Amino acid sequence: MTSTYADAAPTRSPLRRYLRQLGIDTQFVLLGFPLGLVTLVLAITGFAVGVGTVVIWVGLPILVGTLMLSRGFAMAERARIGPVLGFRSPHPIYKKSHGQGFLRRTFGPLADAQSWLDLVHAILRFIPSTIGFCFVVTWWAVALAGLSYPLWDWSLPHPPDNFELHELLGFQDTAGTRILLNFAIGVFFAGTLSWVVRAAALAEAWFARGLLVSVFELRRQVVEAEEARDVAQQQKAAAVSAEAVALRKLERDIHDGPQQRLVRLAMDLGRAEQQFADDPERARAIVAEALTQTRETLDELRALSRGIAPPILVDRGLSAALTALAGRxxxxxxxxxPPMERLDPGVESTAYFVVAEALTNVAKHSHASEVQVSVQRIATGLIVTVSDDGVGGASLAKGHGLAGLDDRVRAAGGVLAVDSPEDGGTRLTAALPL
Structure with a gap:
């Protein structure tokens, strides 16, 4: 989260905020001028001497020292521009050469692009700081002199009145007109003072930020975009993997359950058809048994459909679906x-399958006597926790039963963690973003 300097004092009155910002901008520009002179002299001298003597190798350490000096001024400038812009600027990450030999560590700044940008700023900052300094000093001086002119006009020597000129210009009261004119000039400069000072401070601050921060931020945005692309690719791969695992499981369940029952049902009905003429009682018994198998097949199909898209989850939400799941x-x-507002269908479905798969594993493998299921809604997502007191030993590694569940959670943008020491029970936690 980006922190702003304005948040530090939200209760200040508009006048106090105006005066505070005017003071910050004024001192920023006035201090920037001497700093610009110092950095200009030091940077140009160091760079010129370093480049001139680089052929005899003496210039390399001088250039390194100049770059490090420019880096120090750059760090101070990043801290100075924060109150002017209203937000803190990040400090770039400079290239480091640890563990690569004494020479590489010593001359590492020569290969760092940000160090050279710091040097460019140290040399060129004199331009905006000088222009801003001239405007700010002029506006402050004219504004203060004009507003206070009525107080010290009497102390100034004035030439004799030129009555012919006064008649030509239409002036009647020379002293009063002079005071009024100078006061009006002071009012104009005072009225535009904040705009001019603010413009000068922003010009100097944005110039500094462009050289000292913007390149680093651009690189960071590129890195974040690449990381987001990698995460999206991983989520896509996880979704494909989870889908494949779910399809294989569904195919296996259908083959081992309803398909076998339907084959037997067809055979039983064929036998019943052949025996209706010779042994009706036996045929009726076969048909009755076939009806039983039909009901069992329907129950298995309903169970499989609940695994695909449980109707209670769609109709009544996650809390009701988990209650029904716990009851079975x-x-x-x-x-x-606890009951909560409806979430994104993908999040609800993923949370449901996390609990369903975890409870299935508990029933099959854990030998647990009790299992705790917790679902908590937090500001950024949903936390699903399933823990038992069984034998432990669960793992997210490929080849284990939870690998497919991990793919499903990652496909939803979440994270799945398992803590399952041997003979210490299992705790499975899924964090799903909203």
Missing amino acids: CTVPVDLDA
């Missing part, structure tokens, strides 16, 4: 899932 688990479940 063969291990006692302590559920903490």
Whole structure:
């Protein structure tokens, strides 16, 4: 989060804020002028001497010293421009050469682009600081002199009145007109003082930021964009992997369950058809058994459909779906899932499958006597926790049962963590962004 200097005093009156900003801008410009002179002399001298003597190798350490000196002035300038711009500027990360030999560490700044930008700023900052200094000093001097002119006009020597000139210009009262004119000039300069001072300070501050911060921020944005691209590619790969795992599991479940029952059902009905003429009682028994298998097949299909898209989750939300899921688990479940507003369907579906898969693993492998399920809504996402007191040993590594669940969570932009020491129970935590 970007911190601003304006947040430090939100209760200041408009007049106090105006005077405070005027003071900040004025001291920034007035101090920038002597700093610009100092950095100009030091930077140009060091650069010229370093380049002139580089052929005899003496210039290299001089150039390094000049770059380090410019870096120090640059760090001070980044701190100075914060109150003017209203936000803190980040400090660039300079190239380091640790563990690469004494010479590389010593002359490392020569290969750092930001160090050279600091030197360019040290040399060129004199231009905007001088222009701004001239405007600010002029505006302050004329504004103060004009507003106070009525107080010290009497102390100035004035030439004798030129009555012919006064008649030509239409002036009747020379002293009063002179005072009024100078006071009006002072009012004009005082009225435009804040704009001129603010413009001069911003010009100098943005010039400094352009050389001292902008390149680093551009690089950081490129890095963040590349990281976001990598995350998106990982999420896409995880989604494809999770989809493939889900399809294979569904295919296996259909093959091992409903498909086998339907094959047997077809065979039983064929036998019943052949025995209706010779042994009706036996045929009726076969048909009755076929009806039982039909009901069992429908129950299995309903269970599979709940695994694909549970209707209660779509109709009544995550809390109700988890309550129904906990009720079907063969291990006692302590559920903490308070009712909450409807979330994104993808988030609800992922949270449901995290709990469903975790409870399935608990029932099959953990030998646990109890399992706790907790769902908490926080400011940035949803935290789903499933913990048991079983044998432990669960893992997210490929080849384990939780690998597909990890892919599903990562596809949703979340993170899945498992803490499962041997004989210490298992704690599975999924953080899903909203």
